[in-house]
Amino acid sequence: MPRTATGANAAADAETADAATVSATVSAVREAVGAVTDPELRRPLGELDMIHAVAVADGVASVGILLTIAGCPMAQRIERDVHDAAAGVRGIREVHVDVGVMDDDQRAALTAKLRGGRPTAANPFTADSLTRVIAVTSGKGGVGKSSVTANLAIALANRGLRVGLIDADVHGFSIPGLVGLVDPDGRIQRPTRVEDLALPPVAYGVKTISIGMFLKPGAEDTAVPWRGPMLHRTLEQFLGEVYFGDLDLLLIDMPPGTGDAAISVGHLLPHAEVLVVTTPQRAAASVAVRSGQLALQLGQRLLGVVETMAPAAMPDGSVFEPFGSGGGEAVAARLSTPDDAVRVIASIPFSTALRSGGDEGLPVVAEHPADPAARAFAELAATLSVRARGLAGIRLPLAVA
Numbered sequence: 001m002p003r004t005a006t007g008a009n010a011a012a013d014a015e016t017a018d019a020a021t022v023s024a025t026v027s028a029v030r031e032a033v034g035a036v037t038d039p040e041l042r043r044p045l046g047e048l049d050m051i052h053a054v055a056v057a058d059g060v061a062s063v064g065i066l067l068t069i070a071g072c073p074m075a076q077r078i079e080r081d082v083h084d085a086a087a088g089v090r091g092i093r094e095v096h097v098d099v100g101v102m103d104d105d106q107r108a109a110l111t112a113k114l115r116g117g118r119p120t121a122a123n124p125f126t127a128d129s130l131t132r133v134i135a136v137t138s139g140k141g142g143v144g145k146s147s148v149t150a151n152l153a154i155a156l157a158n159r160g161l162r163v164g165l166i167d168a169d170v171h172g173f174s175i176p177g178l179v180g181l182v183d184p185d186g187r188i189q190r191p192t193r194v195e196d197l198a199l200p201p202v203a204y205g206v207k208t209i210s211i212g213m214f215l216k217p218g219a220e221d222t223a224v225p226w227r228g229p230m231l232h233r234t235l236e237q238f239l240g241e242v243y244f245g246d247l248d249l250l251l252i253d254m255p256p257g258t259g260d261a262a263i264s265v266g267h268l269l270p271h272a273e274v275l276v277v278t279t280p281q282r283a284a285a286s287v288a289v290r291s292g293q294l295a296l297q298l299g300q301r302l303l304g305v306v307e308t309m310a311p312a313a314m315p316d317g318s319v320f321e322p323f324g325s326g327g328g329e330a331v332a333a334r335l336s337t338p339d340d341a342v343r344v345i346a347s348i349p350f351s352t353a354l355r356s357g358g359d360e361g362l363p364v365v366a367e368h369p370a371d372p373a374a375r376a377f378a379e380l381a382a383t384l385s386v387r388a389r390g391l392a393g394i395r396l397p398l399a400v401a
């Protein structure tokens with residue numbers, strides 16, 4: 001009976017077409033949700049094997065996601081982003097997101113993938129990595145070193161670079177406060193732990209880690225009696241056990257002076273380049289010079305001097321010089337050698353917006369980009385981005401024919 005056969009064929013064709021449409025929609029949903037970025041890991045969920053099921057029926061998408069840990073602080077955001085990504089796919093009118101948690105094997109597979117084959121706790125920022133490491137140092141405390149490090153890191157991230165920031169100023173850690181990683185009760189945001197990896201909180205696009213994030217809650221104001229070996233071990237852990245992923249730049253906020261931390265960074269990251277921060281006050285110059293000289297002794301390269309709290313132009317045309325002028329040039333001149341001229345590569349003017357923004361966790365670069373200090377940071381970031389990822393010291397796989 002040809003008519004019936006034709007009808008049956010048509011029904012079968014329609015079914016095949018429907019199945020093809022559903023399968024195309026499933027693929028489209030899988031692609032859309034797989035492209036959602038994990039806010040901490042900064043990689044797509046699909047690549048992290050966090051999408052474990054996708055189904056579509058009658059325009060309703062059901063998406064199963066697996067979080068790395070129970071109570072993941074980013075759970076709601078990930079769920080919302082996945083929902084929105086699936087809802088944006090043509091033909092989807094409703095989305096259900098089922099949130100689960102990885103089992104031990106899945107988590108172990110993820111951390112192995114994140115380590116990219118490196119052994120546990122190995123420092124990925126060795127001389128042959130592509131990440132450029134910049135240590136920010138100063139002779140004495142209170143000259144504005146942490147403010148420079150935090151704002152420079154954000155200015156670099158604003159240029160689209162992947163930036164990490166280690167607060168190694170163990171006695172006077174201030175980076176979490178400067179970049180808004182402290183809640184109104186004074187609690188510092190903590191890294192999420194996945195197996196033996198710590199995922200650094202992200203502030204204004206910068207992956208940030210600080211010793212303050214590992215102190216007992218409520219003990220943030222307690223003095224920490226760090227001894228040299230402990231400090232060295234902590235820095236080693238920051239480098240090996242914190243998941244920064246691929247970075248263009250890693251900035252390190254050093255403790256002031258020429259103590260154990262400077263020596264440890266010199267040993268752990270001998271290829272680090274060093275920025276010396278000073279004020280325009282000439283009396284402060286000699287201590288700043290000593291921290292630069294230590295970097296040279298440790299075989300590190302001096303990138304230049306950053307003068308902060310520098311003379312600022314006032315609206316009436318006068319110049320406000322709270323710390324005088326000339327300190328930066330004096331430090332640069334004393335660190336220069338006949339073979340290597342050290343320059344003042346930035347002058348950050350005294351800025352009320354920078355100071356008050358630092359107190360409130362609202363960095364001037366992000367919150368007041370037109371402020372002269374913010375503009376000076378943007379220019380410094382532009383200068384440093386000329387060679388964002390380091391090639392110096394890298395063994396290129398070239399063979400002589």
Ligand SMILES: Nc1ncnc2c1ncn2[C@@H]1O[C@H](COP(=O)(O)OP(=O)(O)OP(=O)(O)O)[C@@H](O)[C@H]1O
Pocket residue numbers: 138140141142143144145146147148169172173174255256308309310348349350351352354355356358359373
């Ligand atoms: N350019 C500037 N204009 C105005 N105030 C500034 C400037 N730079 C830094 N400050 C202020 O100076 C103080 C010290 O700055 P900061 O904490 O960055 O210094 P530091 O050298 O890192 O100190 P420590 O080593 O003690 O952590 C802060 O109150 C900060 O807001």
